[in-house]
Amino acid sequence: MRLWRVLAGMLAVGFIAAGVTPAWACACGGYLPDAQSRARAYGENALVRYDAGTEQITLSMAINGSSKKAAWIMPVPAAAKVELGDTALFNRLDHMTRPKVVVRKTYWPFRNLGIMAGGGDTAGAAAPGSGVNVREQMVLGPFQVARLGGSTGSAVTDWLRTNGYVVPAGLAANLTPYLSENWEIVAVKLAPRTDGDTMTGATPPLRLTFASDRIVYPMRLSKGASTAQTVTVYVASAHRVDATKLPDADVQPELLYAGRIQDDAMAAPADFLTAYTVTYRDPSKITGDFTFDRAATDDEFQRIEYVTRNDGLLSTIGVLFGVVLLIGVGAAVIARVLVRRSSTGRPGRPTDIV
Incomplete structure (x- = not known):
């Protein structure tokens, strides 16, 4: 069965004073913090789970610095159910996909000399006249969520601007x-629970569920980012997947992991996890979207991290004692053979008795 997935992009937008337009900086579009902060989004984690035409995306953004208010805009290909995500999810995913550690020992004084180390490392409701249909509004924890339909990009950005969002040029x-493909726009405001608090680190995960027969990671919104962006995508499905279309043909994603896993968020049949990461150092070169499709095989993959461990002086003394002992035993054997040869004139045979 042909497997496509659609991974929704993410545009983060802040609330700032009128007339102030900071640079975009987010893995999938932009992060505009409030006027008093210098926070920027520099990356994104996304889990995409797909099973029988239903896709579920959980997203979290990494923030460098802090801000009092922020927002996301996420295009999705069909009407979405929006929920809060599992706050521990990405910690579990990171743990599952870590490299396998292989320890290689060295002994003093050979520390860090590459001796005895083996081979090299491998890695393996519509606003009147606006052209925007507000389909639903809700509050989820720290989020205020609006699901929007729109006739044009300018109609949606006018609505965003009217409702307190700063709209960057090009959005x-x-x-x-x-919008021309009838995608839905999910606009999400995010603010701390307590006045005076700020947001930093990773944003709370947000989960969206919708119908889809393929997956497109809408990276075209990332063209507006002004700094390097890193995206890590975990795809849980019935089979291993390949990235079949790249946003920037010159930037290849790195495979982090492929294999069957056991986790409630990725229950069978969508229990094969494929993880990729990619950094776009020049987002302006992004011209398309990501797509994923079923791989030719379900071969498993795990990176390997080699760690060289020195056992210290005491272990070295033991090793050297063993070496000396072996040398001594060998020397004694050789000496005995030589003595016997000198006494008989024939190698390895005792003296004849007359």
């Missing part, structure tokens, strides 16, 4: 391809 043009 309307980047949204237009998705």
